[in-house]
Amino acid sequence: MRALVWHGRKDVRVDTVDDPEILNPRDAIIRITSTAICGSDLHLYDGYIPTMKSGDILGHEFMGEVVETGPGSTLKKGQRVVVPFTISCGSCFHCGKHQYSACDNGLPADNQDIAQTLYGQPMAGLFGYSHMTGGYAGGQAEYVRVPFSDVGPIVIPDGIEDDKVLFLSDILPTGWMAAENAQIEPGDTVAVWGCGPVGLFAVQSAFLQGAERVIAIDHYPRRLELAAKFGAETINYEDSDVYDALMQMTGGIGPDACIDAVGLEAHGVFFDNVVDQIKAATFLGTDRTHVIRQAILACRKGGRVSMPGVYGGFVDKFPLGAFMEKGLTLKTGQTHVQHYMPALLNAIMEEKIDTTFMISHRLPLEQAAEGYRMFHDNQNDVTKVVLKPDWAEAAE
Template identity: 70%
Template sequence: MRALTWHGRHDVRVDTVPDPEIVNPRDAIIKVTSTAICGSDLHLYDGYIPTMRAGDILGHENMGEVVEVGSKSTLKVGQRVVIPFTISCGSCFHCSKQQYSACDNSNPATTSDMSETLYGYPMGGAFGYAHLTGGYAGGQAEYLRVPYSDVGPVVIPDGLEDDQVLFLSDILPTGWMGAVNAEIEQGDTVAVWGCGPVGLFAIQSAFQLGAHRVIAIDHYPRRLQLAKQMGAEILDFREVDVRDALFEMTGGIGPDACIECVGMETHGLGIDNLADHAKVWLKLGTDRPAAFRQAILSCRKGGRVSVPGVYGGMMDKFPIGAFMEKGLTMKTGQTHVQKYTRQLLEMIQEGKLDTTWFISHHASLEDGPDMYRHWHDEQDSYTKIVLKPGLAKGEVKAKQEKQHEPA
């Protein structure tokens, strides 16, 4: 089969690789119909996530048609399914508490030792995201092996297009969990750092959960416009001092909740971020957490900070004094996707959530390397890319502009 493979920093290729096979009775094989490039894939593209190996198949936002099942799978051949990016057994201590991304059984011992050294405990398994998370092949390919297929996949009812449900695999539940972790109360003012796909879903989710005001922070004009169309007030961090602006907009109190959707590759010209850039360049660090620091310093006393943004190493200059003295609460973590998919699918069916409006391009798998480059270099115009293995090479389709009104 054909698949997108990682070969080093800024080196993604389309290779012919062996087809996946059933190796466990709980496995299933899907023929991939849609797979997206995620913002966190850029951390792999930029070489910030360790333990990638040449030839690793990328992709953790996947869906398709079931074509083969193991004897203990609950799926049936012919079903359309969305595959959560987290691989979870469904029965360990953490899965029993619906902490699916912390599954104890999905990361093989040969690879979990690496993450245990870094983080104190082994990470759960995930598709297409380095050997820290199990070394599983991703779904930016024609076919995908799905472990624990009796636990994770979401069977899609007839009448829903791929674009409406694909993001149940990752970014929709990630944005939703980011808002849930912010413990939003009716009438709250919520600030969201980053208007990429996760940030936009966090904005949409915050309104669904009762926020009165959402203030979105970014610097890409198109992203800010998308946030504004959803009802958010917007701040371009190149034009204002974000902390001063939030102070003024909230009458000197600060946002009730801050959701940091940027992660380890923060933009910005602040002294702290320039120092972080230098440390990354000198290989003295991996994370640039300027947005994280800003969220902690901007949040009101007694407020809540939620961090769905991805981090991988050690954070420098963490404002622990502000965090403690202000009495903040913080929640973070990889998304417990399976905890939220049923509820979110129902909301999509009821028209409460729209998941299609920010897709900017559909492209073939063969055009994947070019799409990675565009996604990396032109994030203002390439807001979300969906790869379709069924399209012919060069058949890139830019989606028509669509005005969005929040559900």
């Protein structure tokens, strides 16, 4: 089959690789009809996530048609499914609490030591996202093996096109959980750093969960325009000091809740961010954490900080004193996608949530490498690239 393969920093190619096979009774094989490039895939592209190996197949946002199942799968051939990016068993302690991204059994035994060394405990597996998250082949391909297929994928009713439901795989539940983790109360003001796909869904979700005001922070004009269409007020950090602007907009109190939808590759010419970039380039650090620092300093006393942005390693200059003295609450983590998928699918079918506005570009799978370069280099115009294998394009 054809698949997008990681060969090194900023080196991804569509190669011919072996077709996936059923390895465990609960497996299923999915023929991909739509797959997307996620902003967190750019962390892999830029070489920020450790334990990647040349030959790894990328992609964790995908959907398609079931073509083969193991005897323990509950799926049936011919069903259309969206697959969550988290790989979870459904029966461990954490899955029992609907904390699917904390699954004890999502990682193969050979990969658990890597995660335990880096993070203290192993987490759920992730498709196409390094060997510390399982080394699973991703879905930017013609076919993919889906472990625990009786737990993860959600069946899509006939008549609903891919574009409306594809983002159930990751960014829509991630944006929703980001807003939920902000513990929004009626009348709240919520600040969202980053108007990429997750940030934009967090803006939409914050309003749906009861926020009175949402303030979106970015520097790409088109992304700020998209946030404004949902009713958000906007700050362009290249034109304004974010802290000063937030204080002015909130009467000196600060936002009730702050959402960091940026993560480890914060941009901008700020002293702390420049130092972080130098440390990352010289292997003295890994993550650029300007946004989470700024969110902590700007959040009102007694407020909440939600961090859906991906971080990979260790940081310094973390404002722990401000965090403690201000009595803040921080909630974060990979998304418990399986928990949110059914309700969000219903919201899409009832037209309470729109996802199609996010798609800016569509490309054949064979042009996936160009899609990565385009997304990486032109984030003002590129919000989401959807890739389709040849047969999916022909079917349309």
